[in-house]
Amino acid sequence: MSVPGLRIPEEADLRxxxxxxxxxxxxxxxxxxxxxxxxLTGLYSHALQSPPGWFTPLTxxxxxxxxxxxxxxxxxxxxxxxxLVKLYAVYPRFFVRPPWQDRRxxxxxxxxxxxxxxxxxxxxxxxxxGLANSSxxxxxxxxxxxxTHYAVAxxxxxxxxxxxxxxxxxxxxxxxxxxxxxxxxxxxxxRRGLLRTTYxxxGLAVLSVAGGSVPRLRRVSVFENHxxxxxxxxxxKTARVAGVxxxxxxPGYVLAVAFGDQEVELTLAxxxxxxxxxERLPIACVEGWSASGDWxxxxxxxxxxxxxxxxxxxxxxxxxxxxxxxTSSELAGNVADDPLTLVATGxxxxxxxxxxxxxxxxxxxxxxxxxQTKWLGRLEAT
Amino acid sequence: MARLAWLRVVLGGAGVxxxxxxxxxxxxxxxxxxxxxxAWWAGGVLVHDFVLAPLAILVWYVVAxxxxxxxxxxxxxxxxxxxxxxxxxxxxxxxxxxxxxxxYLLNRSYLAWWFVVAAxxxxxxxxxxxxxxxxxxxxxxxx
Numbered sequence: 164m165s166v167p168g169l170r171i172p173e174e175a176d177l178r179x180x181x182x183x184x185x186x187x188x189x190x191x192x193x194x195x196x197x198x199x200x201x202x203l204t205g206l207y208s209h210a211l212q213s214p215p216g217w218f219t220p221l222t223x224x225x226x227x228x229x230x231x232x233x234x235x236x237x238x239x240x241x242x243x244x245x246x247l248v249k250l251y252a253v254y255p256r257f258f259v260r261p262p263w264q265d266r267r268x269x270x271x272x273x274x275x276x277x278x279x280x281x282x283x284x285x286x287x288x289x290x291x292x293g294l295a296n297s298s299x300x301x302x303x304x305x306x307x308x309x310x311t312h313y314a315v316a317x318x319x320x321x322x323x324x325x326x327x328x329x330x331x332x333x334x335x336x337x338x339x340x341x342x343x344x345x346x347x348x349x350x351x352x353x354r355r356g357l358l359r360t361t362y363x364x365x366g367l368a369v370l371s372v373a374g375g376s377v378p379r380l381r382r383v384s385v386f387e388n389h390x391x392x393x394x395x396x397x398x399x400k401t402a403r404v405a406g407v408x409x410x411x412x413x414p415g416y417v418l419a420v421a422f423g424d425q426e427v428e429l430t431l432a433x434x435x436x437x438x439x440x441x442e443r444l445p446i447a448c449v450e451g452w453s454a455s456g457d458w459x460x461x462x463x464x465x466x467x468x469x470x471x472x473x474x475x476x477x478x479x480x481x482x483x484x485x486x487x488x489x490t491s492s493e494l495a496g497n498v499a500d501d502p503l504t505l506v507a508t509g510x511x512x513x514x515x516x517x518x519x520x521x522x523x524x525x526x527x528x529x530x531x532x533x534x535q536t537k538w539l540g541r542l543e544a545t
Numbered sequence: 546m547a548r549l550a551w552l553r554v555v556l557g558g559a560g561v562x563x564x565x566x567x568x569x570x571x572x573x574x575x576x577x578x579x580x581x582x583x584a585w586w587a588g589g590v591l592v593h594d595f596v597l598a599p600l601a602i603l604v605w606y607v608v609a610x611x612x613x614x615x616x617x618x619x620x621x622x623x624x625x626x627x628x629x630x631x632x633x634x635x636x637x638x639x640x641x642x643x644x645x646x647x648x649y650l651l652n653r654s655y656l657a658w659w660f661v662v663a664a665x666x667x668x669x670x671x672x673x674x675x676x677x678x679x680x681x682x683x684x685x686x687x688x
Contacts, residue, residue: 177602243630243633244625244629244633247593247597247629248625248629250598251598251601254594254598257594280590283590283593284586284589284590285586287586287589287590288582288589291589292585297636298640298642298651299651300641301642303581303585305578305580305581306574307578310570310574311582314570314571314573315582316567317563317567318571319567320563320567321560321561321562321565322560322564324556324563324564325556325557325560325564326560327560328552328557329553329557331549331552350610350618351605351609351617352617352618352622352625353618356618356622360621360626361625363622363626364625364626364630365629368629368630368633368634371630372633372634385653385658386634386659388637388650388651389650390652390653397649398647400646401647401648404646404647
């Protein structure tokens with residue numbers, strides 16, 4: 164059945180003077196740059212959470228993870244306008260009719276179509292799933308966000324590099340000409356106008372959410388996901404949600420420190436008798452937000468001699484929290500031995516609150532917030 | 546030209562290696578994960594190609610082309626900025642991830658702020674349109 168006058172559009176039907184390779188190439192460079200930064204910072208964050216054997220986490224500057232993860236989140240947000248306008252510029256190509264008659268041309272056409280389809284599908288998924296995760300929204304039912312976002316990142320970057328290789332001559336021609344070459348006069352936006360609008364849109368999108376990562380922008384970041392009135396360190400998981408209230412407020416609470424068959428149990432009073440330090444350290448979440456606090460407590464490296472563990476031992480920190488994906492975390496030798504790695508009992512001059520991890524929590528430079536284990540129950544040197 | 550050809554081969558090869566590693570990682574996922582991921586991939590493409598992209602064309606033909614010429618570019622720019630910004634913060638606007646136990650998560654009046662942002666953008670566009678109209682008027686009056 165066909166309706167007279169209605170048919171599937173062809174490439175030429177959708178071509179406008181705005182949808183030109185000179186526009187696509189220029190937006191594409193920014194998009195590629197943002198994907199590249201998000202990929203590298205994402206790899207770093209993944210390595211911190213699932214460290215390969217050769218990997219040594221960086222602990223200086225102390226804000227390195229705050230910076231890299233903030234960059235990861237913000238470049239991801241910047242991708243939304245860039246990706247949409249890039250797709251707008253090339254949309255007519257979607258309606259190119261396959262060269263059915265010629266087998267060889269058909270094969271090449273199929274390969275190009277397939278690789279672009281893969282790139283587009285994976286890129287949309289990557290940006291959308293990252294945005295959902297940044298607001299702790301998990302609309303999917305089965306797959307795990309972290310392993311999927313990690314695997315798809317390689318697919319996106321791989322198919323992006325293949326795409327650049329295929330399109331290199333087009334890109335070169337597009338950059339050799341001014342953006343308005345061959346532009347017809349239209350009553351709407353010019354090509355330059357569209358490019359400027361796209362960059363403004365990306366900039367505004369970043370500004371509107373950046374307050375979580377760049378505290379100075381807090382006043383203009385009206386779409387920030389985590390907002391603590393009056394500043395201060397946000398709380399991602401309260402004691403009640405974690406189900407640790409009873410264990411954490413138990414008067415008989417002790418922190419177990421172990422190495423091999425050596426073990427000591429420290430009460431809060433025991434911890435208070437050890438040398439106390441106060442350090443200003445950021446806590447930076449994988450979701451992009453971060454905040455700094457003045458943490459008071461005992462250096463982790465000062466606890467290890469109590470059980471005869473050698474300096475530079477790796478340490479497994481376990482929470483009182485029984486269920487959940489982040490009930491324990493491992494500290495590499497260099498992190499455990501760092502003078503800024505604390506078993507904190509106070510924050511900003513006050514005793515640690517229950518939601519911040521009372522009786523005591525881990526705080527170390529350069530780590531994702533989910534690894535700054537709260538409600539510590541046991542430290543085991545290995 | 547030979548250098549460009551070499552660069553293409555090297556880039557293409559590197560891309561295939563990265564892509565293969567991604568494919569290998571994905572093969573390691575459960576089949577049920579892969580089915581769901583496949584559905585999301587297809588869904589993203591369908592939403593773009595059959596909803597968002599046609600919508601952009603429709604807005605141009607149904608709304609923008611009926612506006613006076615001096616208002617069309619400001620209108621189009623506002624649609625691009627507000628539309629893409631809205632999509633970028635959609636999970637925040639909808640507060641889909643809000644949890645009863647977390648008072649600091651998604652705790653602002655995002656929808657009210659969205660109207661403020663939209664109003665500011667519309668004001669800026671109106672200023673642009675008016676100045677475009679004035680300069681269009683000057684051009685027609687010029688001898």
